[in-house]
Amino acid sequence: MNEVELIEKIKRGERDLFKELVDKYKDMVFNICFGFVKNKEDAEDITQDVFFTIYKNIKGFKFESKIYTWIYRIAVNRSLNHIRNRKLSRIFNKISLKEESEGKEAEIPAAQDSSADFKVITKEKKNIISKALNGLPSNQRVAFTLCNIEGFTYEEIAEIMGCSISSVESRIHRAKMNLQKKLVIYLKEIL
């Protein structure tokens, strides 16, 4: 059964087939979310939310774009919303609880993985990385994050972001330049 038939059957009420769609895309959606939030639990919650949204709205899907474009776009938007909400809640906590110590403010959930490279990165550096990534404009962050996830071509990124391939290239380039500047500044402070 091809993808179009699968979607049509799900729309007609064969909801049991939804699991097939989930199995096909869940890993990539999770990788996208994880690329943004760097936390397994949060990434999993967002992935759940993405597929629940797809389930509720699949009847309205009109094949104007490819199904994966639609799914990944939802994943990107949900991830960005999560980051925004986390920033806002940190700001509100600062206002209501008075200023926290510098150490606590810098605390950002660490990415969880057991690879050797990961263990070499200290918490301080992870905070620097998060700070630098959070300082990027949304469109640069999205382009840069998607580019670093395996399997995404510039064409696919352009489809997901709804822009041209040259815009994607330009955003990735600017993201790298901005990240470089910020990382150099933050690293010089700690060295």
Add this chain to the structure above:
Amino acid sequence: MNCKYLENNIMDYLEGEVSEEERTKIENHLIGCEKCRMLVKELSSVWNYVVSPAKSELSPYFWTKLQRKILEYERPKVWSIFENPIKYLKPVAYGVLFAVGIFFGYELGDSYVSEEMSGYLEEFDENIYLEIFDEIPEGSIGDAYINFYKEL
């Protein structure tokens, strides 16, 4: 070649996008500058982490949790009335309160008539039902009206 130049081109150097000549200059600078050496080393490890983010795996219970959420969503909505009746009774209560308020307001307005006003109203009612050849009662508003025009 100074530290500032290196800082501005450090990413190109790490990604191998500088010319052979520039690479030599940078490496000669790094030999003599410990600060820049540390910076290149740290940025290299940090950058590797940024561009190859640590991958994690979805929990094996992912589908079970999602399925539970979907079943909850698909459950007939009528049962939710019994689970949380206050949520549905509140708007009904507000509507009833509003209707009762309108009704009482109307009744109150309708029943409130001063003595003077009731006299006028009675006279008004009487005059409405006058037959065309009935005599107009003396001292009534109709009588005053006719006298007024007679004088004109």
